Amino acid sequence: MANRLFFAIPIPRSQHFPLLRLQTQFEGMGKPVRANNFHITLAFLGNVNASSQQQLLTRWQSLALPKGQLQFNQLQLWPKAQVLALTANTCPAPLYQLAGALQRDAQQHGLHHSHHGFRPHITLFRHAGQPPPATALAPLTVDYQEVQLMLSEHTPDGVIYQPIKRWYCHD
């Protein structure tokens, strides 16, 4: 049995409201991601078997990241993935470095090979096909406080994400 895993920053419930408002504003652009699933992917690992998962957790036992903020200011369509995402064009260096290290580690250990570097984004809609209207967005600041190793599971009710491990950011 393999688990579909990815490292991500979950978006705390206290920061859902502006994202839900954007989903309402751009209603009809795709299938809205449910609020419980809002996240920022750092590294997608694909299907990972039990022993690789154990080794992964051992390697990243002391994962560390200072608390920080991202400013999201653009809505972008990624046509290949059919995703409409809120994107940030700057990123705190420690977060950028961590995401790169997680992606390289995955590649070096035979897990998913990422073709893109880290692009901080929050997917708001899936199955999206049209570019968003060129509306200026008010910048949205997201404070991040933890990193999770997430398990992605398909259920009859849709995809659900469950944290397998959480690392709290330090001051």
Ligand code: 3AM
């Ligand atoms: O769509 P986002 O980025 O919000 O990043 C993808 C997704 O979140 C990534 O894993 C997250 C949870 O599903 N992901 C999923 N399938 C992928 C794939 N085949 C993938 N990344 C790369 N290739």
